[in-house]
Amino acid sequence: MGSESDWQDVPVDPLVGKLNRMLALVKQDPEVWFGPTIDPRDHSLIYCDPVDFVDFNKSSYLAKIGHYEPGEETKPMHQTIWTFDGDAECKAMIAHCGGKFYPFKPPPPSQTDYELHMKGEFDVKISVPTKSVARYGAGWGILSARPRDVRIMMGLEAFYPGCICHAMVLRDCTASEEGHLKRTEIGTRKWDILLMRIAGQCVFPWIPVAIRDSGSAAELEGTPQECYPEPPHRI
Numbered sequence: 001m002g003s004e005s006d007w008q009d010v011p012v013d014p015l016v017g018k019l020n021r022m023l024a025l026v027k028q029d030p031e032v033w034f035g036p037t038i039d040p041r042d043h044s045l046i047y048c049d050p051v052d053f054v055d056f057n058k059s060s061y062l063a064k065i066g067h068y069e070p071g072e073e074t075k076p077m078h079q080t081i082w083t084f085d086g087d088a089e090c091k092a093m094i095a096h097c098g099g100k101f102y103p104f105k106p107p108p109p110s111q112t113d114y115e116l117h118m119k120g121e122f123d124v125k126i127s128v129p130t131k132s133v134a135r136y137g138a139g140w141g142i143l144s145a146r147p148r149d150v151r152i153m154m155g156l157e158a159f160y161p162g163c164i165c166h167a168m169v170l171r172d173c174t175a176s177e178e179g180h181l182k183r184t185e186i187g188t189r190k191w192d193i194l195l196m197r198i199a200g201q202c203v204f205p206w207i208p209v210a211i212r213d214s215g216s217a218a219e220l221e222g223t224p225q226e227c228y229p230e231p232p233h234r235i
Contacts, residue, residue, distance in 0.1 A: 015198055015207070016056065022165050022196040023209045025156070033153040033167045035102060041214070042169065045192045048212040053136055053186055055129040062168070062195055062206035063142075065093060066121025077121060084205045087197075091152060094122070098148030122147055124173065124193060124208060126181065141181025143173040143191055166197040168206055174217045190217045 030038055030046055054060055066077040082090045095101060122145045133139050149172050155165035175187035194210040 015202070018198070019056070019196055019207055019209050023194075025165060026167060026194075026196075029156075033102075033155050041171075041192065045169065045194050045210055045212045048210055051211050052132050053126070053128050053181075054208060054211055055127040056207075056209065059125070060127045060208050061125055061202070061204040062208075063123045063125045063204060064121075065090060065147075066123065067093075079121075082206065083203055084199075087205060094147045094150050094152075098146075099150040099152065102151065102153045104154050121176070122150060122170070123176065123178075124170065124195075126179075126208075136181075136184045136186065138180035138184050138186075141179030141184075141186070142176040143170075143181070143193065144176045145170040145173045145193075149173075164199065168195040168197070169193070170195070172214055172220060174220065188217055190214050190220060 065080045170193045172190045175181035192214045195206040
């Protein structure tokens with residue numbers, strides 16, 4: 001299990017206003033991102049109230065993908081860090097294992113050996129606000145999703161030429177053993193997360209802007225963790 005010092009803090013504070021404007025655009029015209037028919041669950045996520053255990057003003061971000069190669073399930077997972085420079089490659093990996101894209105297709109992976117078993121380690125680092133640390137007894141933790149529960153949506157150009165507001169939805173994220181959220185009440189629930197992409201301004205470009213309780217984590221008991229490779233597809 002890692003320590004918080006193992007994770008790079010991302011200086012997103014100056015970008016909070018921009019993230020808020022991005023979320024406002026999604027609320028104003030959600031069909032641009034989600035299509036003409038919006039799932040009620042997505043609608044609830046877009047318009048949900050902020051939770052008190054996520055510091056949207058500091059270093060919460062989509063961090064990494066954990067994966068096994070065939071025959072290595074008993075070994076430590078490989079980790080691919082989701083940086084700005086590696087954004088396209090990570091999208092290709094997710095698409096290869098069931099992630100969905102709207103309205104575009106992801107690029108093909110640069111490697112040909114993506115016979116991966118993606119084991120529920122699509123990780124978002126969560127920083128807990130200082131005012132909430134005492135309540136939860138945790139300062140940070142990881143919420144993980146399966147690749148097949150990931151959707152990436154291309155948005156519209158906003159703010160300045162070339163600034164495309166991409167969005168991502170992760171469903172049924174649960175607290176991992178890494179960090180401290182697993183031992184809190186947060187760890188008993190599963191969560192839907194909406195993230196927006198900050199182009200070229202952060203090492204880790206995907207920042208959460210909304211998170212909503214989607215039920216008991218116990219509902220996922222017995223659900224296979226692995227996401228086996230399948231052809232990329234659209235929603």
